[in-house]
Amino acid sequence: MSAKPASSHHHRHDAHAFVREVTAACEMRGLRLTEIRQQVLDLIASSEKPVKAYDLLDRLKDDRSNAAPPTVYRALDFLIENGFIHKLQSINAYVSCHHPSVVHHVPFLICDQCESATEICDERVAKLLTEQAKALGFRARAQTLEVHGVCKRCAGAQ
Numbered sequence: 001m002s003a004k005p006a007s008s009h010h011h012r013h014d015a016h017a018f019v020r021e022v023t024a025a026c027e028m029r030g031l032r033l034t035e036i037r038q039q040v041l042d043l044i045a046s047s048e049k050p051v052k053a054y055d056l057l058d059r060l061k062d063d064r065s066n067a068a069p070p071t072v073y074r075a076l077d078f079l080i081e082n083g084f085i086h087k088l089q090s091i092n093a094y095v096s097c098h099h100p101s102v103v104h105h106v107p108f109l110i111c112d113q114c115e116s117a118t119e120i121c122d123e124r125v126a127k128l129l130t131e132q133a134k135a136l137g138f139r140a141r142a143q144t145l146e147v148h149g150v151c152k153r154c155a156g157a158q
Contacts, residue, residue, distance in 0.1 A: 015045035015096075022084045022100050031082060039063070040075040041096075044085055049115045050093030088117060090146045095119070105129075107145035113154040 019041055026033040033041070043059050044051055053072050060067040076094060079085040084100045087093075088108060095108075095117050105126040109118040126143060133140045 015042070018045045018096055018098075018100070025084070025100055026082075029082070031078075034075075036060075036064075036067075036071055037075045037078055040072060041079060041084065044079075044094050045096045047095075050088050050091060050095045050110075050117050052093045056094075086119075086144070088146055089144060090148065091115065093117075105143050105145075107147060109147050109149065109151070111151035111154055112148050113150055116151055116153075118151070 019038075022041060023033060023038075025031075039060060040056055043056050053069070053076060056076075057067055057069060057072045060072065076085070076087075079094075080087055083097060085094050085096055086106070086108070088095060088110060091110060093115075098119050098121065107120045107122075107125050109120065110116070125145065129143055129145070130140060
């Protein structure tokens, strides 16, 4: 296995370019990006940090007074199932995926102070976990690695 250096993506990026890439991926795959799915995607993409479902609901109610939790959760399920966003289980929040056209598993570094999330793009981590599970006779269905700590910006502020 050749060592490929890790790259990382702090979850601040061009939201419009991301949404265009997801829209194109939906068209290529024959997926239906409904208006509500698009709105939820826009909100997540434009967020400076991981966003919780009820925060999304509150923001949606500005345009859709009848928005309800099931509506948001259905949109989130669609976006997760198709690899457009990630759910960070430990903080119960959602972030956009930096590679929405490619199915992949990535670890995240999550700052416990500012709640920023940095996506580590290094397939070696996922491969190592898969190999270890296989060696133990374990059949993994999903993997999400979340590492908590303090980011460089917050560490410098201390």
